[in-house]
Amino acid sequence: MTIHKDAISIVGDTPLIDLSSMCEGPSARLLGKAEYLNPSGSVKDRLAAYTIEQAELNGLIKPGAIIVEATAGNTGLSLAMVAAIKGYRCILVVPDKFSSEKINMLKAYGAEVVITPTHVGPDHPENWLVVARRIVEETPNAFYANQFYNDDNWKAHYLTTGPEIWEQTKGEVDLFVLGAGSGGTLTGAGRYLKEQAAKAGKDLKIVCPDPIGSAFYDTFYKNEDALKQGYKVEGMGNDFIPGTLDLEIVDEMMRVGDREAFLTARRVTRELGLFVGGTSGVNVAAAIKIAKVVGPGKTVVTILCDSGDRYISKMYNDEWMKDFGYLGLNERLGTVHELLQFTGCNVEFANGEETVESVASRMSALGISQMPVKGDDSRPPMMIHEVDLLQSLLSEYCSPGDAVHRVAAPLQGQVGLTDPVSELEHIFDENNVAVVMDNQEVVGIVSKIDVVKFLASRS
Numbered sequence: 001m002t003i004h005k006d007a008i009s010i011v012g013d014t015p016l017i018d019l020s021s022m023c024e025g026p027s028a029r030l031l032g033k034a035e036y037l038n039p040s041g042s043v044k045d046r047l048a049a050y051t052i053e054q055a056e057l058n059g060l061i062k063p064g065a066i067i068v069e070a071t072a073g074n075t076g077l078s079l080a081m082v083a084a085i086k087g088y089r090c091i092l093v094v095p096d097k098f099s100s101e102k103i104n105m106l107k108a109y110g111a112e113v114v115i116t117p118t119h120v121g122p123d124h125p126e127n128w129l130v131v132a133r134r135i136v137e138e139t140p141n142a143f144y145a146n147q148f149y150n151d152d153n154w155k156a157h158y159l160t161t162g163p164e165i166w167e168q169t170k171g172e173v174d175l176f177v178l179g180a181g182s183g184g185t186l187t188g189a190g191r192y193l194k195e196q197a198a199k200a201g202k203d204l205k206i207v208c209p210d211p212i213g214s215a216f217y218d219t220f221y222k223n224e225d226a227l228k229q230g231y232k233v234e235g236m237g238n239d240f241i242p243g244t245l246d247l248e249i250v251d252e253m254m255r256v257g258d259r260e261a262f263l264t265a266r267r268v269t270r271e272l273g274l275f276v277g278g279t280s281g282v283n284v285a286a287a288i289k290i291a292k293v294v295g296p297g298k299t300v301v302t303i304l305c306d307s308g309d310r311y312i313s314k315m316y317n318d319e320w321m322k323d324f325g326y327l328g329l330n331e332r333l334g335t336v337h338e339l340l341q342f343t344g345c346n347v348e349f350a351n352g353e354e355t356v357e358s359v360a361s362r363m364s365a366l367g368i369s370q371m372p373v374k375g376d377d378s379r380p381p382m383m384i385h386e387v388d389l390l391q392s393l394l395s396e397y398c399s400p401g402d403a404v405h406r407v408a409a410p411l412q413g414q415v416g417l418t419d420p421v422s423e424l425e426h427i428f429d430e431n432n433v434a435v436v437m438d439n440q441e442v443v444g445i446v447s448k449i450d451v452v453k454f455l456a457s458r459s
């Protein structure tokens with residue numbers, strides 16, 4: 001058994017998790033690095049641990065020092081954790097769109113929290129960065145972590161996150177998809193991965209998704225008439241370009257809105273059991289699109305930045321989501337994939353060459369009135385209904401010993417895993433069951449009572 005000295009010693013070495021099931025249809029392999037499993041719950045533990053360590057080594061922090069930082073959340077939590085372990089006082093300046101969970105978590109670590117208005121200009125005296133700098137100037141023995149302009153931020157990821165991804169994928173990574181806040185993870189890990197890919201003769205691409213309303217996208221594409229607007233995703237994007245963000249290593253940028261980010265993060269939690277936050281939703285939403293475009297044979301890696309435990313009152317609160325128009329009827333009812341998870345995905349198949357008598361006997365024993373028939377090189381998947389068996393035998397179209405494919409019918413009432421449950425209403429108008437398809441294969445059969453039980457369980 002390995003005994004660790006403290007929480008700082010277990011930062012990093014996070015696992016890569018296969019997220020490919022989030023992609024419907026042919027796609028690249030999609031992997032997510034589970035940074036939310038770091039001790040304080042986010043990727044920012046890496047920069048906090050490394051930044052404070054380097055400051056101590058360089059004599060910038062001495063006993064009795066006060067750590068000060070302007071933070072959108074996770075960096076503050078990470079610094080508060082490190083400060084608690086090392087015995088430093090910690091003052092954190094945060095915007096007022098901060099979730100109450102984050103504020104309470106900061107206070108739990110012993111940090112002092114200063115809340116500032118979000119919608120003020122970069123030179124306004126109440127701007128979070130201006131306030132943080134003023135506190136540093138007015139406080140003796142203060143150390144400003146300065147994540148947006150401190151090279152230790154991106155170096156932490158160049159030395160750890162990038163090498164871990166390269167080793168975990170054995171160099172088989174084709175695209176790195178990651179949004180930016182301070183830009184440290186993107187710059188550090190991205191530089192390392194591009195360097196290693198070049199040494200291996202590979203052309204690794206970096207795609208940076210950005211919240212709608214952030215300045216990064218418009219700066220990258222030189223849009224001079226950019227429309228500035230607020231957004232709800234915390235910890236990603238910004239209204240200025242940090243010194244720790246190197247857009248030169250980025251090959252493409254994508255825009256992801258709040259609604260798509262939050263709904264994707266909720267999908268990751270419900271479908272994969274990975275409790276992640278909104279920035280992970282931005283990354284995964286973009287990564288899914290990229291994985292579908294590049295197709296099979298490629299590997300896409302993204303980052304699951306932080307835990308969802310700090311967003312219970314916001315993106316994981318249905319009422320909050322509805323208030324901001326992010327959760328409509330389809331989202332409240334859920335997806336076909338969630339329905340199958342509730343009912344179970346066991347599907348009984350008939351073989352095309354199986355006899356009518358055998359299939360009828362199995363359907364009777366199982367108490368079902370239809371059974372999909374497996375496809376092969378010469379026939380697509382089909383469906384056999386009890387009424388078809390009855391009519392074919394009464395009309396003497398076939399005998400009990402004939403192959404069942406003779407009386408099987410084409411599949412009707414097909415839906416996909418990502419379709420909303422509300423879509424089933426139209427299918428049930430003309431069909432007794434809905435056939436759930438994924439990659440041209442039958443993966444589930446849904447009846448009306450299945451839907452009733454599922455909806456009752458969510459009410």
